[in-house]
């Protein structure tokens with residue numbers, strides 16, 4: 001005879017938070033903490049990487065200390081290669097050895113690598129502690145720091161180990177873009193162009209008309225303040241309209257994966273020599289060309305996508321060192337793979353997404369079709 005008990009655990013949660021966009025937002029962060037943004041937090045861990053530490057991590061730490069907050073800085077070597085379980089474990093051990101507990105708050109200061117890793121740590125440390133994101137890259141602003149997805153890479157795949165953990169607030173510091181290496185800034189433009197491709201034809205046209213105001217044709221950063229603000233605002237709005245409807249990626253959120261089936265595979269097989277946005281740029285081109293083949297886009301629309309990516313200083317071609325076989329094999333580790341079949345999400349022209357049977361946004365594409373397309377675009 002067995003007995004069973006039903007555990008009633010229905011929850012109503014409110015994970016709403018504010019994204020503040022502006023220049024030099026440290027004073028605003030301090031004011032928020034003084035006004036009780038994170039009730040109950042008595043210790044603050046500023047988590048950053050080695051490049052961001054002297055520029056923004058230490059200055060924020062000093063300001064926190066000057067304002068009477070108990071805070072310490074925890075740093076790891078900058079770069080995608082550090083976004084691992086090992087780095088997370090090392091930081092956790094450091095926090096524990098310095099008596100951080102459930103009453104702490106994590107402040108992630110940096111780009112997507114920092115907010116992904118620190119957010120994952122916040123989601124599991126003490127079974128979950130509050131966190132704030134202070135985004136210092138365009139890619140962080142456009143994508144990584146907002147939406148609540150956190151995680152690390154493993155030798156087999158990128159970002160598959162992680163948790164959903166929403167921050168208490170996100171600060172997008174447009175002034176921080178001025179210290180970014182141009183390659184990193186352009187990498188962020190790839191996610192920006194992706195957002196325009198999937199949701200907003202007008203924003204796509206705005207980018208076609210104004211891309212030269214942020215980066216010159218010979219690859220110098222111009223960063224016209226008004227254009228930067230428009231870019232940040234549109235990125236947040238488009239991402240949020242999607243995340244609000246499907247926080248845990250049951251279906252709609254998959255559209256944010258545009259360009260990522262090939263993009264993530266390329267990023268990994270390049271050994272992270274290609275930056276995330278650079279890999280996504282080539283992934284967007286592959287998706288657009290495949291879309292033309294399958295009848296979802298016209299040649300002219302695909303050309304506009306390729307041309308905008310190139311004007312943004314982004315690559316449109318698969319590096320010669322990566323074979324089609326390597327690329328397709330890696331696509332099988334993509335999180336959208338179901339029953340061993342590679343899936344893509346596709347643009348429906350420019351500014352909208354294609355839906356398939358039962359309203360699904362992703363669709364399986366046969367390996368032979370992908371291989372044939374890759375051979376064609378290399379040719």
Ligand SMILES: NC(=O)c1ccc[n+]([C@@H]2O[C@H](COP(=O)([O-])OP(=O)(O)OC[C@H]3O[C@@H](n4cnc5c(N)ncnc54)[C@H](O)[C@@H]3O)[C@@H](O)[C@H]2O)c1
Nearest residue numbers: 051078111112113114136137139140143144149176179180
């Ligand atoms: N969670 C998500 O939803 C999501 C979405 C997209 C991308 N991502 C992740 O984001 C990461 C890429 O983000 P990223 O491009 O910001 O990477 P990153 O954090 O590695 O930053 C890029 C480089 O710029 C440096 N840097 C950061 N800010 C700087 C500044 N203001 N001035 C000078 N140098 C600065 C960093 O030290 C690093 O060397 C990837 O790991 C990707 O998987 C996550």
